[in-house]
Amino acid sequence: MKTVFVASTTLLLAASPVLADAVPWAESNVGHSLSFAEAVALSKSDLQKLIDRGRDLFAAKFTIEDGGGRPKATQAIVPTKRKRGENAAFQRTGGPDANSCAGCHNDPIPGAAGDFVANVFVSEGFESADFDSIDAQFSNERNTNTITGDGLVELLSREMTAELRAERSQALKQAREAKQDVTVKLASKGVSYGSLTAKPDGVVDVSKLEGVDTDLVVRPFSQKGVFTSLRQFTVNAMNQHHGIQPVERFGVRWTGSRDFDEDKKPDEMDEGDISAITLWQATLSPPTVRTDVPDNWKTAAAAGQKAFTDFACTSCHMPTLPLKSLSFTDPGPDDAAGTLRAADVKEPIAVDLGQRPWAKLLKRNDKGEWLVPLFGDLKRHVIVDEGVAELGNEIMGQRFVERDVFMTAELWGVGSTAPYGHRGDFSTLDGVIRAHGGEGRQARDAYVQADDTTRSNIIAFLKTLVIAK
Numbered sequence: 001m002k003t004v005f006v007a008s009t010t011l012l013l014a015a016s017p018v019l020a021d022a023v024p025w026a027e028s029n030v031g032h033s034l035s036f037a038e039a040v041a042l043s044k045s046d047l048q049k050l051i052d053r054g055r056d057l058f059a060a061k062f063t064i065e066d067g068g069g070r071p072k073a074t075q076a077i078v079p080t081k082r083k084r085g086e087n088a089a090f091q092r093t094g095g096p097d098a099n100s101c102a103g104c105h106n107d108p109i110p111g112a113a114g115d116f117v118a119n120v121f122v123s124e125g126f127e128s129a130d131f132d133s134i135d136a137q138f139s140n141e142r143n144t145n146t147i148t149g150d151g152l153v154e155l156l157s158r159e160m161t162a163e164l165r166a167e168r169s170q171a172l173k174q175a176r177e178a179k180q181d182v183t184v185k186l187a188s189k190g191v192s193y194g195s196l197t198a199k200p201d202g203v204v205d206v207s208k209l210e211g212v213d214t215d216l217v218v219r220p221f222s223q224k225g226v227f228t229s230l231r232q233f234t235v236n237a238m239n240q241h242h243g244i245q246p247v248e249r250f251g252v253r254w255t256g257s258r259d260f261d262e263d264k265k266p267d268e269m270d271e272g273d274i275s276a277i278t279l280w281q282a283t284l285s286p287p288t289v290r291t292d293v294p295d296n297w298k299t300a301a302a303a304g305q306k307a308f309t310d311f312a313c314t315s316c317h318m319p320t321l322p323l324k325s326l327s328f329t330d331p332g333p334d335d336a337a338g339t340l341r342a343a344d345v346k347e348p349i350a351v352d353l354g355q356r357p358w359a360k361l362l363k364r365n366d367k368g369e370w371l372v373p374l375f376g377d378l379k380r381h382v383i384v385d386e387g388v389a390e391l392g393n394e395i396m397g398q399r400f401v402e403r404d405v406f407m408t409a410e411l412w413g414v415g416s417t418a419p420y421g422h423r424g425d426f427s428t429l430d431g432v433i434r435a436h437g438g439e440g441r442q443a444r445d446a447y448v449q450a451d452d453t454t455r456s457n458i459i460a461f462l463k464t465l466v467i468a469k
């Protein structure tokens with residue numbers, strides 16, 4: 001076995017850009033898809049090669065030779081057969097809707113955000129992919145957000161999940177011992193998630209939770225805040241956008257089939273390749289702060305950051321969250337069935353984000369924790385009210401989250417990611433700030449009532465938060 005692996009790795013490394021065991025002009029990008037064992041071995045012999053393969057797969061324009069397209073499968077997250085007929089090769093609103101991940105995530109660099117033209121129609125699409133796909137009753141239109149910095153975001157969310165769960169266990173223990181209800185406030189890293197009440201018989205009342213799911217898993221991804229990990233998102237996206245079925249969800253284990261979408265390409269993307277793409281995304285440089293600006297901009301931005309704090313924009317857009325460990329392990333601890341989990345493998349692949357060149361820029365607090373400058377809180381909030389309702393434009397709920405509730409957008413990089421708002425409805429920062437209702441209403445009103453200079457200063461500050469090209 002070992003020799004076979006070495007041989008295929010050698011070819012993988014020699015070929016350009018991602019071809020494994022084919023001639024360089026073959027119309028397949030994936031070639032031999034890496035198993036998890038092969039990815040583990042490659043991570044030990046040459047980690048950067050594994051990450052580079054992830055980059056190449058993210059940019060690859062998938063073909064039918066790669067297993068692109070899904071004639072008989074829908075875009076639904078849970079493997080679902082199309083009942084009648086076949087999907088078209090491409091369908092802009094119902095998918096497969098793009099050639100590559102980078103077809104949407106490319107502004108200003110691969111892995112970042114997208115123009116309005118790259119919007120996605122997010123729906124479960126159980127029946128047929130193009131069935132009423134732009135009708136708001138059946139799908140929510142979303143703008144492409146940036147993945148830069150998401151490795152750190154996922155690590156934060158894992159630590160927060162572990163802390164919230166420890167708080168729940170502690171409350172249950174106290175309730176059992178004291179034989180009476182125990183109510184605890186749930187909080188992690190300075191973010192409050194409401195409270196829960198533990199009962200002596202082990203039942204937990206979760207009706208007072210805020211901004212997090214009842215299983216206490218902090219789900220930082222998508223603008224709705226409903227997906228757990230880069231890995232889970234990648235598995236979903238491969239099927240939805242490209243009709244590439246990852247083995248870990250669409251393969252024999254869960255569907256009994258090696259060719260669920262019936263395109264005659266078995267086992268389209270193996271676990272090791274999903275690791276490669278996940279790790280490339282996790283190691284992307286996080287957004288930075290522009291310093292190459294004229295003095296008047298610097299002065300305005302400094303005043304703007306102060307107003308941003310004074311108006312309590314920072315109550316949701318928290319300037320930093322502290323992170324204990326920079327070790328990114330894949331697969332992660334909190335995924336559900338259908339995404340490879342830490343428990344499914346002998347040992348996960350561990351990547352020390354502290355070794356990435358960008359890590360030196362992270363500041364540390366007196367406890368030695370890294371301060372992740374995300375301007376977010378990894379929490380969902382009501383962002384709509386009767387008076388200010390522009391962001392309340394979705395009719396369909398998603399994963400049991402109310403329609404007017406969204407995850408606080410992380411503002412690092414926001415100077416590079418127009419248009420704004422979850423659907424990309426706003427061409428200016430001023431527009432999306434004015435659209436904050438609900439829990440954001442007070443801060444928004446302070447902004448609207450401020451003088452022109454103060455508002456302009458806030459924009460000056462936000463425009464220094466960029467994704468380096």
Ligand code: HEC
Pocket residue numbers: 058097098099100101102103104105118119120122142143144145146147150220221222223224230233234237238241242277281422
């Ligand atoms: C057709 C455009 C499009 C394509 C192609 C696409 N994405 Fe996305 N991506 C989006 C949109 C839109 C969102 C935001 C979804 C939401 O908020 O519901 C998103 C969100 C994400 C996120 C979550 C980021 C965050 O911080 O919330 C990840 C991770 C991601 N995409 C990875 C991928 C990968 C990997 C691929 C290729 C397999 C891919 N995407 C292909 C449009 C696209």
Ligand code: HEC
Pocket residue numbers: 223308311312313314315316317381383391406407408409411414417419420421422423429432433436439440441443444447458462
């Ligand atoms: C109650 C929490 C909360 C407060 C307070 C808040 N925001 Fe937000 N902010 C959000 C949420 C949630 C979103 C995502 C809205 C959406 O697109 O659905 C958001 C989105 C944004 C965006 C758009 C980001 C993007 O990429 O599209 C900007 C800019 C922004 N906020 C700035 C501000 C400013 C400036 C203030 C203070 C005046 C502020 N916010 C106060 C929660 C908050």
